[in-house]
Amino acid sequence: MPDNLPIIDPLPYLPASSLLPHIPSLSSTELQARREETAQKIHKACRDIGFFYLKVDSYLSKEEMKEVLELGREFFHRPDGEKESIGLEKSDGVRGYQKLHQNITKGKADHHEGLDLYALSPYSPSEQSSQKVRPLEGPNQWPSQPEMFKPKLERWIEKMKILGWAVMHAMADGLGMKEQEWGELGGMVQDSFWVMRVIGYPPLPNGADGISCGEHKDYGCLTLLHADPIPSSLQVLSRSNEWIDADPIEGCIIVNIGEMWEIWTGGMYPSTLHRVVHRSPTYRVSIPFFYEPNFDAQVKLLKAAERKAEGEGRKVEDRGEVVYGDFLLGKVSGNFKY
Ligand SMILES: N=C(N)NCCCC[C@H](N)C(=O)O
Ligand SMILES: O=C(O)CCC(=O)C(=O)O
């Protein structure tokens, strides 16, 4: 376990009604102090590492954490024909099942299979052509088996959206945002164009070179990753250019920040390169939930980030402006081999 990745408690930013029943509520003074602590820790983690753990055992039960990974595993063990019946090409080219080696990273086939589900298209159905759906505008393709897959994973999505919002709020406080500034930032993510991937990794063939998921940065705001507890699979490139293990810790979710935060903070929160090299002889399941901006969000340097950087004697670099949906389209259009 890497002791240099911090463990942070999002509890003071979560709605009290979303916590597990046995969790006592905090007094308002306690709440304030705990929020400050969380916000400061997140700021340091984003500035210095770009990866951290969220302690979620007050929010997600052991059972539900186990259940979603097991449902993923059961899905990947279904017959190929059944999985391929919800292949990407049956929807808009990005929603659905991807067979082994169909994912491409930096021109190389990844050694995993996967299932991608997205927030609903931001375009109304009337704008969709009846002939052919455009990329990202198609329907999701949920597996019909195992039967509990859809209801349980839908519940997971709802929980990850609440968690994503809570972390964004903590990040706003960590940057010292004023109420109105958090309102503006919150407005850019409140209709999050989220993505949930369920990924299945067979072990890499013995002795063969290869990579389970090539090095990359994530695209949006926050990746909330839940994965089988297999050591040395997920690796993160440290600021001193060494690959370090980001092994799962029980009761925690692994978080990393995506490229939109790099733009919002002018590079103060760089998005960290990571990869998966899965060599142990087990089938690894992971469920990254990408909590992203709204499809139409216009992302550019935040005033609060400029102030914060200046206060710490750091330089920010204006990276211009992107519309998140356009940025995402550019990325996903090269992600698969059809
Ligand atoms: N939505 C996100 N972040 N997906 C990351 C997928 C893995 C990397 C991808 N093949 C690539 O080449 O970017
Ligand atoms: O499976 C993992 O641990 C990470 C996957 C990942 O980085 C991604 O899908 O973006």
Ligand SMILES: [Fe+2]
């Ligand atoms: Fe990733």
